[in-house]
Amino acid sequence: MFHEAGIVEMYWMAATLMGMIGGMILLRTWMTSCYKARGLKLPPGPWSWPIVGCLPFLPKVFPRELLLAKLAEKYGELMMMRVGARTTVVVSSVRMAKEFLKTHDHLFANRPNPIAFQYIGFHDTGLSSMANTSPLFRPTRRMFATDIVSPRKVATTAHVRREQLLKMLRAIVQDLQQVNVSTAVSSLAMNLALCMNFGKDYDAHDTEILVRSFRKMVILAQQRNISDLFPALRRFDLQGIEAGLKEVEAQWRQSITALIEKKKLQMSMWSSEEIKDTGIISKLLSVEGANRFSEEQLIAVVFTLLIAGTESISNVVTESIHEVVSHPHIYERAMAELDAVVGTERLVEESDIVKLPFIHNIIKETLRLHAPAPTLLPHRNFQACEVGGYHIPANSTVLVNLHTIMRDPAFWHSPMEFSPDRWNDLSGLKMQGSDFHYIPFGYGERQCPAITLGTTTVQYALAVCLQCVKWRIPAGMERAEFIATPQEPRKKQDLILEGTLRVVPRLLEIET
Numbered sequence: 001m002f003h004e005a006g007i008v009e010m011y012w013m014a015a016t017l018m019g020m021i022g023g024m025i026l027l028r029t030w031m032t033s034c035y036k037a038r039g040l041k042l043p044p045g046p047w048s049w050p051i052v053g054c055l056p057f058l059p060k061v062f063p064r065e066l067l068l069a070k071l072a073e074k075y076g077e078l079m080m081m082r083v084g085a086r087t088t089v090v091v092s093s094v095r096m097a098k099e100f101l102k103t104h105d106h107l108f109a110n111r112p113n114p115i116a117f118q119y120i121g122f123h124d125t126g127l128s129s130m131a132n133t134s135p136l137f138r139p140t141r142r143m144f145a146t147d148i149v150s151p152r153k154v155a156t157t158a159h160v161r162r163e164q165l166l167k168m169l170r171a172i173v174q175d176l177q178q179v180n181v182s183t184a185v186s187s188l189a190m191n192l193a194l195c196m197n198f199g200k201d202y203d204a205h206d207t208e209i210l211v212r213s214f215r216k217m218v219i220l221a222q223q224r225n226i227s228d229l230f231p232a233l234r235r236f237d238l239q240g241i242e243a244g245l246k247e248v249e250a251q252w253r254q255s256i257t258a259l260i261e262k263k264k265l266q267m268s269m270w271s272s273e274e275i276k277d278t279g280i281i282s283k284l285l286s287v288e289g290a291n292r293f294s295e296e297q298l299i300a301v302v303f304t305l306l307i308a309g310t311e312s313i314s315n316v317v318t319e320s321i322h323e324v325v326s327h328p329h330i331y332e333r334a335m336a337e338l339d340a341v342v343g344t345e346r347l348v349e350e351s352d353i354v355k356l357p358f359i360h361n362i363i364k365e366t367l368r369l370h371a372p373a374p375t376l377l378p379h380r381n382f383q384a385c386e387v388g389g390y391h392i393p394a395n396s397t398v399l400v401n402l403h404t405i406m407r408d409p410a411f412w413h414s415p416m417e418f419s420p421d422r423w424n425d426l427s428g429l430k431m432q433g434s435d436f437h438y439i440p441f442g443y444g445e446r447q448c449p450a451i452t453l454g455t456t457t458v459q460y461a462l463a464v465c466l467q468c469v470k471w472r473i474p475a476g477m478e479r480a481e482f483i484a485t486p487q488e489p490r491k492k493q494d495l496i497l498e499g500t501l502r503v504v505p506r507l508l509e510i511e512t
């Protein structure tokens with residue numbers, strides 16, 4: 001009897017499931033015929049089933065940038081993919097990038113809110129995930145641009161970058177037999193961001209906790225979360241991703257709140273002159289009246305600066321060192337330029353950078369081939385609209401495929417080759433991205449607000465790292481194992497190198 005009841009139950013479950021799938025197919029067919037009847041043309045893309053969407057039809061290509069390149073090859077400059085509740089549009093040509101980021105910028109300057117983004121963006125209080133329709137969006141961007149990362153501000157904080165680079169090098173030279181460049185540079189980027197926020201009032205322990213939890217957050221954010229694709233499943237958190245994000249957020253909140261409290265206490269004992277030079281937080285804490293920042297806004301500002309600044313800086317510096325070490329002729333030319341302009345008797349200064357065009361070209365080329373992520377941060381449109389003859393449904397996630405655009409053979413000769421010299425003929429192509437072949441910082445309303453700070457930091461960090469240490473592939477590692485190829489990009493694992501000090505040790509002492 002029990003057995004029979006089980007069979008009946010299974011029968012009903014199977015029938016319900018089939019009914020659901022059938023219903024979804026009918027719904028999809030109906031929606032497609034509606035689009036057709038209204039004369040709306042959707043961008044091409046892989047075939048998709050209900051529920052699992054296009055996942056079974058995607059080529060099995062890793063990593064993500066190669067998958068995007070492959071899909072662009074097949075479906076062209078604009079492609080649409082559907083998985084679960086999410087519609088994603090991938091933009092892979094200069095022409096289309098201009099349409100989305102310039103012609104229709106305002107419509108597409110929102111951010112989607114996948115679960116990881118809600119934590120990374122501090123639940124929409126953080127600039128990088130705030131909707132551009134929020135009343136806080138423009139004032140927050142303005143504050144970023146003028147008070148935090150303006151070229152004038154960047155110029156006044158050169159001493160901080162110098163000090164932090166020296167601190168990193170002093171740690172590195174303790175053991176040059178095996179240097180984990182990725183970790184060293186991550187800590188450097190975190191220290192720079194902490195200094196920007198708190199002046200010198202944080203310690204190595206704060207850096208360590210934040211770097212560790214930050215790495216954890218990046219790993220969690222990179223996973224495909226089933227709850228994003230099927231929001232009804234969010235409360236079950238089947239992969240435990242949201243629980244992990246909550247834990248990391250709690251750690252961040254605790255560390256940042258403690259640093260803010262420490263700053264408040266110090267400020268109660270300082271004169272206004274002393275407050276001036278101690279980071280953004282003291283400045284924001286001094287704001288009185290209606291513009292006073294709430295505790296949550298303060299935490300979000302710190303968090304945005306730590307999150308947005310650290311990963312990008314550490315990726316670009318690490319990749320640039322990897323490229324230089326992979327190409328001995330480029331390495332030699334960089335050293336020759338540094339030796340001619342600076343020598344080994346004094347430390348390279350940020351003001352030397354304008355006299356180091358080859359180093360500048362290395363960074364431009366690194367940003368072309370190794371932008372911190374293969375796409376811009378995701379954009380989103382609240383309203384449906386037509387772009388380039390295609391209908392883009394409301395609430396689509398828009399990914400601008402930097403990887404393909406910045407390697408487009410129609411514009412870049414030998415696009416896969418790391419060639420800093422190409423920039424001698426392309427000096428008119430600016431970081432600001434106005435002609436859309438080169439948009440490592442994006443363009444328009446959501447463009448990175450820290451272009452000057454970002455480029456200054458990575459150029460100076462590369463110059464100091466090359467001037468002070470002669471780097472080489474670790475003994476025992478084959479050259480072929482070290483070098484990345486277009487088919488096999490460098491795996492996202494730590495960059496380990498050996499080195500020899502090439503300046504007099506006294507240069508690494510910090511003069512105060």
Ligand code: HEM
Nearest residue numbers: 127128308309312313376377440441442446447448450454
């Ligand atoms: C070389 C280093 C850097 C690169 C290549 C870079 C690149 C980018 C890119 C591609 C975006 C997304 C643009 C879009 O979605 O359209 C972005 C956004 C952003 N970046 Fe940067 N960035 C760098 C350094 C920094 C630094 C040092 C900071 C802060 C101190 C920063 C703060 C931000 C913020 C706050 C956003 C979000 C802006 C918004 O959503 O309105 N970036 N960055």
